[in-house]
Amino acid sequence: MDKFVYPQGYALIAGVDEVGRGPLVGAVVTAAVILDPNNPIEGLADSKKLSEKKRLLLAEEIKQKALAWALGRAEPHEIDELNILHASMLAMERAVKHLKIQPHFVLVDGNRIPPNLSIPAQAVVKGDALVAEISAASILAKVARDQEMLELDQQYPQYAFAQHKGYPTKLHLEKITEFGLDARSFAGVRIAAVGTKTAAAIRELGITPELLPSPTQQNAAGLVEVFPEYDEDLDPVGRVLLPRADIATDVLVDGLANLGWEVEDIVAYRTVRAAPPSAEIRDMIKSGGFDAVCFTSSSTVRNLVGIAGKPHQRTIIACIGPMAAATARELGLRVDVQPEIAGVDELVDALAEHVAGLRAAGQLPPPRKKRRSRKAKTQ
Numbered sequence: 001m002d003k004f005v006y007p008q009g010y011a012l013i014a015g016v017d018e019v020g021r022g023p024l025v026g027a028v029v030t031a032a033v034i035l036d037p038n039n040p041i042e043g044l045a046d047s048k049k050l051s052e053k054k055r056l057l058l059a060e061e062i063k064q065k066a067l068a069w070a071l072g073r074a075e076p077h078e079i080d081e082l083n084i085l086h087a088s089m090l091a092m093e094r095a096v097k098h099l100k101i102q103p104h105f106v107l108v109d110g111n112r113i114p115p116n117l118s119i120p121a122q123a124v125v126k127g128d129a130l131v132a133e134i135s136a137a138s139i140l141a142k143v144a145r146d147q148e149m150l151e152l153d154q155q156y157p158q159y160a161f162a163q164h165k166g167y168p169t170k171l172h173l174e175k176i177t178e179f180g181l182d183a184r185s186f187a188g189v190r191i192a193a194v195g196t197k198t199a200a201a202i203r204e205l206g207i208t209p210e211l212l213p214s215p216t217q218q219n220a221a222g223l224v225e226v227f228p229e230y231d232e233d234l235d236p237v238g239r240v241l242l243p244r245a246d247i248a249t250d251v252l253v254d255g256l257a258n259l260g261w262e263v264e265d266i267v268a269y270r271t272v273r274a275a276p277p278s279a280e281i282r283d284m285i286k287s288g289g290f291d292a293v294c295f296t297s298s299s300t301v302r303n304l305v306g307i308a309g310k311p312h313q314r315t316i317i318a319c320i321g322p323m324a325a326a327t328a329r330e331l332g333l334r335v336d337v338q339p340e341i342a343g344v345d346e347l348v349d350a351l352a353e354h355v356a357g358l359r360a361a362g363q364l365p366p367p368r369k370k371r372r373s374r375k376a377k378t379q
Helices: 054-067 077-084 084-097 131-154 169-178 196-206 219-224 249-257 281-285 298-308 321-329 345-362
Strands: 013-019 028-036 067-076 106-111 121-124 241-243 264-271 292-294 316-319
Touching: 013 084, 013 131, 028 084, 028 131, 054 121, 054 131, 067 077, 067 084, 067 131, 077 084, 106 131, 219 249, 219 321, 241 249, 249 264, 281 298, 292 345, 298 321, 316 321, 316 345
Parallel strands: 013 106, 106 121, 241 264, 292 316
Antiparallel strands: 013 028, 028 067
């Protein structure tokens, strides 16, 4: 690396660079790095001149040895609103702001200094080849953005993002001509689903959900657990659209609000409580005429108890997940079965396993004294 004369009198100097001003797709990603002079890193150079393998190795070494590093970004809608230059400046400011240690001076790749930096700074033309800190920032930004393109490639393999990384290559332009553009897909809108069933329905519409709760907690509370906190720098819009049923609980709304998001919840469909079953069925529910009851949602628990009453104590109560189980307990029911992973198949398997265990231990509930009368067959 050529000799660069550093500004004097500053103990902590950060380098900042961007990746993504040329592509047609995705965010501008930036990085800021403060290197440790007592822990040098060999091989730093302009990220564009390094192999992918070398970039990945250096990126890990930078993260381990740097005094501080951080990423920033400007989303596609910000690029459209501000233009690519000003969006890049904004993303650089965000990267510097997110450093856990604030630098005394910033070296910026290019010929412009971000206007809202509150720290002394200097623009360095071809800085990614001259300044170690800028080279390190270039590598981190490049690796981070390439990873985003690999993830986008998994969602939309027909566009070959893993190959062209969003740049307007001949291959990319051919793919756009062949498949067209989905404006929603490339506009920074992210999709979350409460569970695998919802995710599957979304995928059938050609949309890939990016955020799912863990397999063992596929409900509103589980989605809140994995939902990121709102960051005004990384999430400038700050709003979440939540389509839901009219009888849905406020667990998700309250959880997202506590994370700092503005939630716009709309009623996407209405649930109409069914008419009460016949007197004979109601009697069977209350007197133990059914060996088991399977609840597949919290609302199902409330509706059944509301229109038919509570199942008899001898009846095995099986709930698909923690929300349904919590509602059952709230209504005074004993929950016997709850699968580790919320799903209909898993619920059936868990119920069968529970019954097999009771049978083996000789603990199956005694048969109901009064059986439901069978209707005579007509010839």
